[in-house]
Amino acid sequence: MTKSFATLLCATLAFAALPATAHHSFAVWDMTQNIEFKGVVENVKFRNPHAAMTLTIKKPDGTTQMVEFTETAPANMLVRMGLTPDILAVGKKITAIGAPRKDDATVFFLKAVIAEDGQKFQIMPP
DSSP states (O other): OOHHHHHHHHHHHHHHTHHHHHHTOOTTBOTTOOEEEEEEEEEEEOOSSOOEEEEEEEOTTSOEEEEEEEEOSOHHHHHHTTOOTTTTOTTOEEEEEEEEBSSOTTEEEEEEEEOTTSOEEEOSOO
């Protein structure tokens, strides 16, 4: 393999990896906000590359609302920090702290979870 071919191959591979780096940007989220929701886990997708969850909350007027946490850390990272699928199981009461999307304030990035027993799992810095 010639030196110029190796250089071209490395440059091509580096260029091909660019979409993956863009995928992991937090630019769409307002990470300065920490909005807290107390509710019941309605749906959870405990998976890689990103876990997701829907929480049903009760509003002050007694009605319920679904809150979408469309993205958080990967499932394997959550498990390493102790946040296991049984803690986020459907029907569990939790407190979720999230950062809203800048272009859609009804969708959140899950930054932290407080389990019903009070144990806190800080996924992203506050």
